[in-house]
Amino acid sequence: MNIVVSNVKGGVGKTTTAVYLAASAVERGFDPVLLVDADRQASSAEWLEARTVEGVELEEAPSERTVGRAMERHDGLAVVDTPPGDERIVRAAVERADAVVIPTRAGGVEFSRVVATVEMVPSKTPFGIVVCAARLGTNDLAQTVAWWEAEQIPIWGIVPERVAIASGPEARLSREGIEAYSDVLRRATRRRPR
Ligand SMILES: Nc1ncnc2c1ncn2[C@@H]1O[C@H](COP(=O)(O)OP(=O)(O)OP(=O)(O)O)[C@@H](O)[C@H]1O
Ligand SMILES: [Mg+2]
Numbered sequence: 001m002n003i004v005v006s007n008v009k010g011g012v013g014k015t016t017t018a019v020y021l022a023a024s025a026v027e028r029g030f031d032p033v034l035l036v037d038a039d040r041q042a043s044s045a046e047w048l049e050a051r052t053v054e055g056v057e058l059e060e061a062p063s064e065r066t067v068g069r070a071m072e073r074h075d076g077l078a079v080v081d082t083p084p085g086d087e088r089i090v091r092a093a094v095e096r097a098d099a100v101v102i103p104t105r106a107g108g109v110e111f112s113r114v115v116a117t118v119e120m121v122p123s124k125t126p127f128g129i130v131v132c133a134a135r136l137g138t139n140d141l142a143q144t145v146a147w148w149e150a151e152q153i154p155i156w157g158i159v160p161e162r163v164a165i166a167s168g169p170e171a172r173l174s175r176e177g178i179e180a181y182s183d184v185l186r187r188a189t190r191r192r193p194r
Helices: 014-027 043-049 064-072 087-095 108-118 139-150 173-188
Strands: 003-007 033-037 056-060 077-081 099-104 127-134 153-160
Touching: 003 087, 003 127, 014 033, 014 056, 014 077, 014 099, 014 108, 014 127, 014 173, 033 043, 033 064, 043 056, 064 077, 064 087, 099 108, 099 173, 127 173, 139 153, 139 173, 153 173
Parallel strands: 003 077, 003 099, 033 056, 033 077, 099 127, 127 153
Antiparallel strands: none
């Protein structure tokens, strides 16, 4: 199974989401778990090289061809981190996905970028958004959730803003983060029509 993490917008939480989804998959007993890093900046690769994510195999695949091949030849669960702005790589990954996770933030400017990403997802492929670095209890978040619900875009997770989740390759993954993303993983791996 291939779960692709995508949003054509940069800096929304794609790499954080991909790393935490892979770590949650290890905890839930998926084996093997592969993290396919399709971003030339190799930010997922940095997390893994720092060995903060045990049990996840890394494959760097920074082109349409390599990402397609990586997704087709494994027999476990792969989480694919995609680059911002490189629509061809995103498209190559999204076309082969069994589920697409779209990280986003609360706030109005995000909507059109999510819609642009959703439009790339093939019609039978399940997808859902994850609101990253959410400020729980704020009007901004409540309005964002209401907006997505009105648009009938499934919300697969709301991950709170936490220093421990933001801390990057040097630090261990946060327990709260793994638990929040474990729910996202459950939704992404559940087969259902959308
Ligand atoms: N739940 C969270 N709490 C706090 N900070 C977060 C959270 N999720 C993500 N961040 C922070 O937001 C920033 C952007 O996240 P990330 O690098 O995952 O985004 P990205 O979409 O992969 O970016 P790029 O498009 O550059 O690849 C990072 O500094 C990250 O630590
Ligand atoms: Mg990234």
